[in-house]
Every structure is written in C-alpha cells, then in structure tokens.
Amino acid sequence: MTTEHENWITTPVTADLLRGFLDLEPTARGLLPHRLPARARRQIPDDRLAVAEAQPSGVRLAFRTRAATIELDTLPTKRVYRGFPPPPDGVYDLLVDGRLTAQATVPEGNVRTITDMVTQSAELTEGSAGTARFTDLPAGDKDVEIWLPHNEITELISLRTDAPVEPAPDRGHRxxxxxxxxxxxxxxxxxxxxxxxxxxxxxxxxxxxxxxxxxxxxxxxxxxxxxxxxxxxxxxxxxxxxxxxxxxxxxxxxxxxxxxxxxxxxxxxxxxxxxxxxxxxxxxxxxxxxxxxxxxxxxxxxxxxxxxxxxxxxxxxxxxxxxxxxxxxxxxxxxxxxxxxxxxxxxxxxxxxxxxxxxxxxxxxxxxxxxxxxxxxxxxxxxxxxxxxxxxx
Structure with a gap:
C-alpha cells in the first residue's frame, strides 16, 4: 500500500538553508534559531529579551526546488497573557521567486503564559510538534523562502518535499x-x-x-x-x-x-x-x-x-x-x-x-x-x- 510520503525527501534543516539568524542552538529534536549569539545570550538579564531574541523575526528558510508540496515540522512556543484570549497562531509565509504565494500555521506547540504584564513572569506548558504544509506550488524550478512566525519561538525539526532541495544561490544582494x-x-x-x-x-x-x-x-x-x-x-x-x-x-x-x-x-x-x-x-x-x-x-x-x-x-x-x-x-x-x-x-x-x-x-x-x-x-x-x-x- 502506498503512503502519502513514500517517495518524499526529508531534508534536515541546517545553517545553509537558513537566513536572518545569528546562531543556531541544537535541541533534542532539531535546531532553534537565535538572533543573538551564545555569548550575548549568557549576558541577558531578563526573560523579556531572552524570549524576544529567540522569536525568529526575519529568519527564513531559503532554498531552490521544483517541489509542488512542502512540509515543515516545527515545535512553536506560543505566548498568551493570563486573562486575555489567546492570540492567533503564528503565520508561516511562503514566497516563490520573491512573491508571497502561500501561508500556513502550526496550531500545536508549547504555551508560555504571561502571568504578570509588569514583571513578565510566566508559566510554560509543554506541547507537541506540528506541521506547516504548503501545496499546489507553481511547477518548475523556483526560489522558495519560508519566513518563520515573527512572534513565536520556533524550533525547526525537518523539511519534507516531493522533489529535491538545495540551498538558494547567492543573488548578490546587499x-x-x-x-x-x-x-x-x-x-x-x-x-x-x-x-x-x-x-x-x-x-x-x-x-x-x-x-x-x-x-x-x-x-x-x-x-x-x-x-x-x-x-x-x-x-x-x-x-x-x-x-x-x-x-x-x-x-x-x-x-x-x-x-x-x-x-x-x-x-x-x-x-x-x-x-x-x-x-x-x-x-x-x-x-x-x-x-x-x-x-x-x-x-x-x-x-x-x-x-x-x-x-x-x-x-x-x-x-x-x-x-x-x-x-x-x-x-x-x-x-x-x-x-x-x-x-x-x-x-x-x-x-x-x-x-x-x-x-x-x-x-x-x-x-x-x-x-x-x-x-x-x-x-x-x-x-x-x-x-x-x-x-x-
């Protein structure tokens, strides 16, 4: 019996597939992008900055592929404020040749509940990983970027596609x-x-x-x-x-x-x-x-x-x-x-x-x-x- 992913390719997420980060922290499941290096993180004095720098604003996967379907497994950490409705799930933007083509969310994940707005004290509830799925992408070779949610800590686990991927070429942009x-x-x-x-x-x-x-x-x-x-x-x-x-x-x-x-x-x-x-x-x-x-x-x-x-x-x-x-x-x-x-x-x-x-x-x-x-x-x-x-x- 044929399964949906039988002929798919699983690609580990590595530094050569990522842009916009300063450091990558290996985790039990994959990689956690950071926007400050480890030396700086050791000097952070409060949770506010520790959380902010780990939220991957501007961090994106960048690769070239002819895949029509792409799945990205992640473990998000969502932030909610006690006494307020939870915000919408973070959005993953997929760009094809520089144009926004598809969006996805990952409803699963950890939940960080802010219990005090002033002190930013918080409680963490652990959750499961999920998948951002993009289908019916344009045919042929294309440059693909997946921009991670700017407001959710996002642990990257694996990338699955129905065609091979390679790191995006350097286009010489400043x-x-x-x-x-x-x-x-x-x-x-x-x-x-x-x-x-x-x-x-x-x-x-x-x-x-x-x-x-x-x-x-x-x-x-x-x-x-x-x-x-x-x-x-x-x-x-x-x-x-x-x-x-x-x-x-x-x-x-x-x-x-x-x-x-x-x-x-x-x-x-x-x-x-x-x-x-x-x-x-x-x-x-x-x-x-x-x-x-x-x-x-x-x-x-x-x-x-x-x-x-x-x-x-x-x-x-x-x-x-x-x-x-x-x-x-x-x-x-x-x-x-x-x-x-x-x-x-x-x-x-x-x-x-x-x-x-x-x-x-x-x-x-x-x-x-x-x-x-x-x-x-x-x-x-x-x-x-x-x-x-x-x-x-």
Missing amino acids: VWLHHGSSISHGSNAAHPTATWPALAAARGGVELVNLGFSGSALLDPFTARAIRDTPADLISIKIGINVVNTDAMRLRAFTPAVHGFLDTVREGHPTTPLLVVSPLLCPVQEDTPGPLAPDFDGGTLRFRATGDPAERAAGRLTLNIIRDELARIVAQRAAEDSNLHYLDGRRLYGEKEYAEHPLPDALHPDPAGHLRIGENFARLAYNDGAPFAAKSS
Whole structure:
C-alpha cells in the first residue's frame, strides 16, 4: 500500500538553508534559531529579551526546488497573557521567486503564559510538534523562502518535499542589519513578511537581518558586539523608545551609552553606511517620561506613561529629548564619519501617519501602519541620494 510520503525527501534543516539568524542552538529534536549569539545570550538579564531574541523575526528558510508540496515540522512556543484570549497562531509565509504565494500555521506547540504584564513572569506548558504544509506550488524550478512566525519561538525539526532541495544561490544582494524595538520586531504586524523591516527590505532589494527586540533596544553592550561581529553591508539602529518607556537611564547616562554603542559597531564596520533612527511619533511619551504601564481600562490593553514631565529638567528622558540628543550626537560624530547618518523617526511615522493610522494600544502601529513605515523607510533610505542608495558600478 502506498503512503502519502513514500517517495518524499526529508531534508534536515541546517545553517545553509537558513537566513536572518545569528546562531543556531541544537535541541533534542532539531535546531532553534537565535538572533543573538551564545555569548550575548549568557549576558541577558531578563526573560523579556531572552524570549524576544529567540522569536525568529526575519529568519527564513531559503532554498531552490521544483517541489509542488512542502512540509515543515516545527515545535512553536506560543505566548498568551493570563486573562486575555489567546492570540492567533503564528503565520508561516511562503514566497516563490520573491512573491508571497502561500501561508500556513502550526496550531500545536508549547504555551508560555504571561502571568504578570509588569514583571513578565510566566508559566510554560509543554506541547507537541506540528506541521506547516504548503501545496499546489507553481511547477518548475523556483526560489522558495519560508519566513518563520515573527512572534513565536520556533524550533525547526525537518523539511519534507516531493522533489529535491538545495540551498538558494547567492543573488548578490546587499545585507541590511537593523536593530530596534518592538515595532521593528513586528508587534501588531499581520504576518512575518508584513513587519515594516521586511517590507522595507523587499522594496530595497536587500537581505534582512532583523535584530528588533520587543522591549529591549536598550543600548546593551552585548547587542552592540553582536552587530559589530555580524557581516553587513548596511546598518540601521533605531534608538530611544525603550530607554524612555522602561525609564532605564537619565540623559547623563544616555549620551555616553549611545557613543559607546556606536563606537563598538564601528570597530567591526568602520566605513559601513550606518543610519541612526530616532523614535517614531508616540504621543503618550513625546513629553512625558516613563516608565510605561499597561492600562486595562474598558477591557482593552493600552499603555500610558507614568512619569512627571516636570522632572525633564533633572534629566528624565522623553522622546523629544532623545531625538534632540541623537541628532546632536550624530552631527558631532559625522564631522569625522561621512558614512554616519541620522533619520528623525517622525519621518517614518509622524502626525500625518498617526491621523490616518492611530496606534491601537497607544504604542504599536497596526498592519497598515507597518506598511506605511516600511514604504517611508524604503523611500528615505534606499532612493537615489539616500544613505543606503546602491552605488553605481
């Protein structure tokens, strides 16, 4: 009797089939992609960043095949908040020759239940692995990418196809490494290729390495070292909102921390185009210091700033203060670094975008907002004369 998979090919998932990761951790079943190297992970001080860097935003399988059906076995870890309905299952995007062609989910998996929004304490319930299945793909040889869910830790187990696979060829695209906070990570994006960095990368014709970490763009030295040590043709660093909404430092500490972060990046990338991006518009924190607190008024999660604006004179940080300081720092450094550039984040998402696409939770854009931010970044970074414009040969 013939079984469905009798003549199928099982391919172990290995590094040569993956892009957008910095490290791969062997597990009992397969591989767990990470977006920070092991040395950095040993220095992570909290679960928030440990979870965020293990969520594979921007990580994708990339291979060439003539397969019409593809199955990917994974073990997801889903995140839910106690007292709230579970979010939708993470989405796997399959692209054929660069075009979104199919999507799948894996309902099975572990469940990480956040029991306290402030401390991020959590309980883990173990579950079973599942399969993302894609059928009726176009005939013939094709470049295939499977973008992993940007918001689910995803252990990769095996790849099954009805035709052989080989690693995708190097198309010679430039590598863009981007570091930022939850919006860069993809918070509220509808699916992994709809995060604003993924959208901007597609428009810019570049290979994305996304080091956007929810709640954790805090000028950590180990993140700077990871950027320093990662090959990249273009680098952008979006700094500020997490420093404010965690109330992590005052102006006196912020300024040298920015210099130190940039110094470290420049140790490994002395002449790489480097774009410093200040915070997007976020009305609740424009002139009010953090920390930010969840607000469940009316049963809907929103965020509010709890600091006292009167303490700005004592060095408490707001988004406007951060923008002014970043602009000053970049202008000072650019006198000796012609490849260093500054972009005011309100040019990506400002008053116009806020009027058309308000922040649903007062902090993160909706899917339409991600699209607008991606479009604006591509225009401001990749067009002729922009910091990341392709140089003519």
